[in-house]
Amino acid sequence: MLLPLSFIGLLAVCLLAAATPRQASELFTPPLPHKQQILIRAFGFLLLAASFFVGSLSHNAGRLLIAHIGLLGLYAAIISLGCTLCLHNKKRRDPAKRRNNHT
Amino acid sequence: MKPTFRASMAWLHTWSGLVIGWLLLAITLAGTLSVFRPEISSWMRPELHGRLTDADTATQAAIGWLTAHAAHAPAWYLEAPSPRTPFTYAVWEDGTSYAQHALDPKTGAPDVLRDTLGGEFFFRFHFELQLPYPWGRLIAAVAALALVLILLTGIVAHKRIFLDFFTFRPGKGQRSWLDAHNLLGVVALPFHLMIAFTGAITLANMIMPWGLTTLYKQDFSALTHDFSPATIEREASGKPGSLTAFGPLLADVRHHFAPNGLARITVTNPSDSNAVITFNAIPSVSGVGVENHTLSYDGITGKLLAEHRETRPVMGFYRFLYGLHVAYFAPYVTRWLYFLSGLSLAALICTGLQLWTSKRCHRQQGLGFKLVERLNIGMMMGTPTAFAGYFIANRVLPPFLANRAQMEVRAVFCIWAAILLFAMVRRPNAAWRETLAISSLTCLIISLIGGIPHSPIEWAVSLVSLGIAVLMRYAMRYTPYRKKQS
Structure with a gap:
């Protein structure tokens, strides 16, 4: 049960990360439009709520939800580092791109 | 006086964090390591290689050795072998002090395995700080309460939780430390709040003893009886007696506890005709709380004297909170998540402390x-x-x-x-x-x-x-x- 839940959780955290105001404007070129941000965010929250609802129906709900919350934290930490890496790479690439366009 | 509520909270967060941060760091790291207390204890006893037997054989070997060598101790306290701890850990009164040893699973003797506290050191240090009672526990209780305060004031002070979520900007000095601090605080916030609150609850009677003292005065036996009604206290009669065979007793205990296992054995007056043997079950296989099932037997006849399965809602709630804190229920995945979250709390404290200096x-x-x-x-x-x-x-x-x-x-x-x-x-x-x-x-x-x-x-x-x-x-x-x- 934890495996499908953790997959839904991972998807939800990815969507939320993409639709966070700062990431939406800095990670994407052009930045995600405000409407899309809201939609993606809503879908992320919906998935998150669904994962908790499904988890709470399981036989061992307490243990499962504790593990699920822990995994969500872990995903958030890894995705944050992923975002940092993406931004770093993007900033490194951009000046070169600008130079190429100029020439 | 600070101009706004948020500024006041930020001030309180900064200064309470600074004052108690170093102590919290030590407590947190010790607690994080105690998630794997049995595994550390096994690692620290390499002599266990090739000496493993089944749990009942190891328990009987331990009882056999104690009967031969510590018969006159007023009581033996044993942690039964389990898949995570393949040996018996025994504590008994040895003259004026307490002896505590891991007993060899095959012979029950303490001198086969090296003398070490193993993971027990981290566990004890986590809430006793290697200080005499009650000082260590009192300080740990204050630190736990302070952590609750620091977390709550931190949440109020951090005004852009959602906007700055998933944000870490490295190489920017103070900004990077703040990002790291916020990130570590927010991603594992449910864990941080849970561990701080349950830690404070666990030691609450150290800072708020008035309820217990009003109700029980100094009558600790009444307190023990109310907490664990199946624990029987009998004075030694002075007449010698020999303990009943442990094999059938263990089989009966496992039958009563099934599907849970055996966690602890207490033998009082082991060489007296008034001997009592008490068994505690390990945490429920399906729940989160700590053990809730106790059996007491007459040590000489092997007759069941009392049985108590905890069903009182208040005790159930307390045991649930305590169970959440100590994570005995946790399978390996959850235990690793506890460990990683504990490390993130330690890193949160470190980044907070470092932020104080990089700001100034x-x-x-x-x-x-x-x-x-x-x-x-x-x-x-x-x-x-x-x-x-x-x-x-x-x-x-x-x-x-x-x-x-x-x-x-x-x-x-x-x-x-x-x-x-x-x-x-x-x-x-x-x-x-x-x-x-x-x-x-x-x-x-x-x-x-x-x-x-x-x-x-x-x-x-x-x-x-x-x-x-x-x-x-x-x-x-x-x-x-x-x-x-x-």
Whole structure:
């Protein structure tokens, strides 16, 4: 049960990360439009709520939800580092791109 | 007086964090390691290789040895073998002091396995701080309450939780420390709040004893009876008696406890005709709370005297909170998540402490700043290095040295004191690099000291310590935070 839940959780955290105001404007070129941000965010929250609802129906709900919350934290930490890496790479690439366009 | 509520909370967060941060760091790291207390205890007893038997045989061997060698102790307290701890851990009164030993699963003798506290050291240090009762517990209780306060004020002070979620901007000095602090705080916030609150609840009677003292005065036996009604206290009669055979008793206990297992055995008046044997079950296989099932037998006849299965809602709630804190229920995945979340709490405290100095390093630096800066290095580097030194001392000290367990503990405090002293006298920039190098080296030694790992526990210890060593080595590249300034 934890495996499908953790997959839904991972998807939800990815969507939320993409639709966070700062990431939406800095990670994407052009930045995600405000409407899309809201939609993606809503879908992320919906998935998150669904994962908790499904988890709470399981036989061992307490243990499962504790593990699920822990995994969500872990995903958030890894995705944050992923975002940092993406931004770093993007900033490194951009000046070169600008130079190429100029020439 | 601060102009806004948020500013007041930020002020409280900063200063309470600074005052209690170093202590919280030590408590957090010890607690994080105690998640794997049984595994650390097994790693620290390499003599266990090839001496493993089934749990009942090991228990009977332990009882046999205690009957022959500690019959006149008023009581024996045994932690029964389990898949995580394949040996019996026994405590009994030995003259004027308490003896505590891991007993050999095959013979039940204490002198086969090396004398060490193992993971018990981290567990005890987590809430007793190696101080006499009640001081250690009292300080730990205050620290737990302070952590609740720090977390709550931190949430109020951090105004852009959602906007800054998933944000870490490296290489930007103070901004990077703040990002790291916010990130570590927010991603594991449910864990941080849970562990702080349940920790404070666990030790609540240390800071708020009035309920218990009003209700029970000084009558501790009434208190014990209410908490665990099946625990029977009988005075020794003075007539000698010999304990009943443990084999059938253990079979009966397992039948009663099924599907749960056996956690603890207490034998009172073991050589007296009024002997009582009490068994406690391990946490429920399906719940979160700690053990809730007790059986008491007459030690001579083997007759069941009392049985108690905890169903009282208030006790159930307390045991649920305590169970959440100690995570005895947790399967391996959850235990690793507890461990990682504990590390993130430690890192949260470290980044908070570091933030305090990086915010002020461009201003005029007084004695207070210098003291904090050096204490930061001493505690942030001293704590993990001292704990790593405990693992090394376990393997370096001769296995059957007298007072070995105490010497291992002494090694921890000697290393800690040395690092603190070093941080006080050395230039901070150099001290950061050098203490990180020492810390990295000690972790590397742990990963290599056992040679090629054989068991999953040895693999885990080697890989985790190697990982931390690499992380410390990597951190050395980023330590000179005052380079530009100097």
